[in-house]
Amino acid sequence: MAEQRTDTELLALFREPATKEKAFTEIVKKYQERLYWHIRRMLVDHEDSNDVMQNVFIRVWNALSGFREDAQLYTWLYRIATNECLTFIEQQKKKATTSLSDVESGLSNKIRADKDFDANKLEWKLQLAIQQLPEKQRVVFSLRYYDDMPYEEMSRVLDTSAGALKASYHHAAKKIEDFILNH
Numbered sequence: 001m002a003e004q005r006t007d008t009e010l011l012a013l014f015r016e017p018a019t020k021e022k023a024f025t026e027i028v029k030k031y032q033e034r035l036y037w038h039i040r041r042m043l044v045d046h047e048d049s050n051d052v053m054q055n056v057f058i059r060v061w062n063a064l065s066g067f068r069e070d071a072q073l074y075t076w077l078y079r080i081a082t083n084e085c086l087t088f089i090e091q092q093k094k095k096a097t098t099s100l101s102d103v104e105s106g107l108s109n110k111i112r113a114d115k116d117f118d119a120n121k122l123e124w125k126l127q128l129a130i131q132q133l134p135e136k137q138r139v140v141f142s143l144r145y146y147d148d149m150p151y152e153e154m155s156r157v158l159d160t161s162a163g164a165l166k167a168s169y170h171h172a173a174k175k176i177e178d179f180i181l182n183h
Contacts, residue, residue: 004030007073014064024064028057031074034147035081041142042085044131052088056081071156078149079157082139089135129179137172144169 005013005026013023035056040049059080067076130138139158143149144165151162151169158165 031077039081052084056084075156125180129176133172137168140165140168141172
């Protein structure tokens with residue numbers, strides 16, 4: 001297996017017309033799995049996640065030549081993925097012309113519909129608890145709990161102070177704990 005190139009090397013290759021597509025393919029291969037699971041944790045549904053993932057990489061392709069490298073590449077990618085997820089959720093709310101609670105219960109129903117669902121298993125309770133969180137808390141919890149992203153990095157992805165993110169994570173963790181203990 002070939003050694004993986006650094007982001008700096010990949011960006012340099014992307015800026016060269018002769019190697020642009022190859023570099024982009026390598027960027028996709030390098031980050032697609034991490035981005036997919038970030039998106040999937042927010043949207044739950046596999047097809048929705050794949051659709052949003054395609055939109056993310058279309059946006060990346062169109063904007064990458066203007067990437068200034070003032071943040072790490074994966075931070076920039078996560079920011080795009082997070083924004084695409086939030087946009088998708090907003091579109092779902094508008095399409096449904098129902099309340100946010102109806103959309104959120106729809107996500108909970110998708111979890112319950114999974115063929116492996118077992119309400120007594122902690123991992124499923126955790127997934128249901130996460131879906132009860134407000135959008136922003138869901139994103140913060142997911143980035144911190146699953147991706148182990150430092151608050152400073154998260155503040156660049158979400159354009160919010162590290163202190164506000166710590167508070168948001170704390171509130172989310174408390175709500176999840178309460179949900180798990182009471183369901």
